[in-house]
Amino acid sequence: MLQRAAVLEYVAIVSASACFAFGCSSKQDAAKKDDTVYRQAPVTAVASDPMGNCGAVLRSYRGATATHRPACSTIEYATSPPIFGDHYPIWGAYKTYDFPVPLGYLVHDLEHGAVDIFYDCPDGCSDEVATVQSFIDALPADPRCASDVRVQVVLVPRPGLGARWAASAWGYSVTADCFDPDIFSQFYADHHGRGPEDLCLQGQDFSADPCL
Numbered sequence: 001m002l003q004r005a006a007v008l009e010y011v012a013i014v015s016a017s018a019c020f021a022f023g024c025s026s027k028q029d030a031a032k033k034d035d036t037v038y039r040q041a042p043v044t045a046v047a048s049d050p051m052g053n054c055g056a057v058l059r060s061y062r063g064a065t066a067t068h069r070p071a072c073s074t075i076e077y078a079t080s081p082p083i084f085g086d087h088y089p090i091w092g093a094y095k096t097y098d099f100p101v102p103l104g105y106l107v108h109d110l111e112h113g114a115v116d117i118f119y120d121c122p123d124g125c126s127d128e129v130a131t132v133q134s135f136i137d138a139l140p141a142d143p144r145c146a147s148d149v150r151v152q153v154v155l156v157p158r159p160g161l162g163a164r165w166a167a168s169a170w171g172y173s174v175t176a177d178c179f180d181p182d183i184f185s186q187f188y189a190d191h192h193g194r195g196p197e198d199l200c201l202q203g204q205d206f207s208a209d210p211c212l
Helices: 002-022 025-032 103-111 126-137 181-191
Strands: 037-039 057-060 074-076 115-119 153-157 165-169 172-176
Touching: 074 103, 103 115, 103 153, 115 126, 115 181, 126 153, 126 181, 165 181, 172 181
Parallel strands: 037 074, 115 153
Antiparallel strands: 057 172, 115 165, 165 172
């Protein structure tokens, strides 16, 4: 069953790539005109005490949903950062972005076992971002992944995050006042590759917010 799901997801990403390259305006426009607001039901966290110099808090959640919603539709997640929930049919490429990516793409990454790293620095934090990029670059290559994916990690800004730094995996999150490499490294080790769909194929790359 999982192999069939992987094939269907692969077909979906190839089809989506063709749309972005050659244009599928009617489908994209239809997605953007979906005015429905999909709201995630409240979820309860089991949280740790603050840890380390950055006051990092680990949280775990149950009650996952994973329904596909139209691309670029509005999904309101119950947590920040999101840790599971409804999402878009296409997942985002595993890379570093310098602009916010719609969460519906990133939650689909989590479903495949990714770890998303978010930051919110209203006054800028290029030095911190560079430190985190070095952290990602030093992670060992993931043997689960296709040849064009070294690690299943996304680094992305998220205004309004509610913390300066955060990471999420399917069902888990960590938030912190600064980036603690030891805690984030352990979070990655504990939770990457553990989504409900074990799939590590490259996602759709974006050069700008695809929903604007």
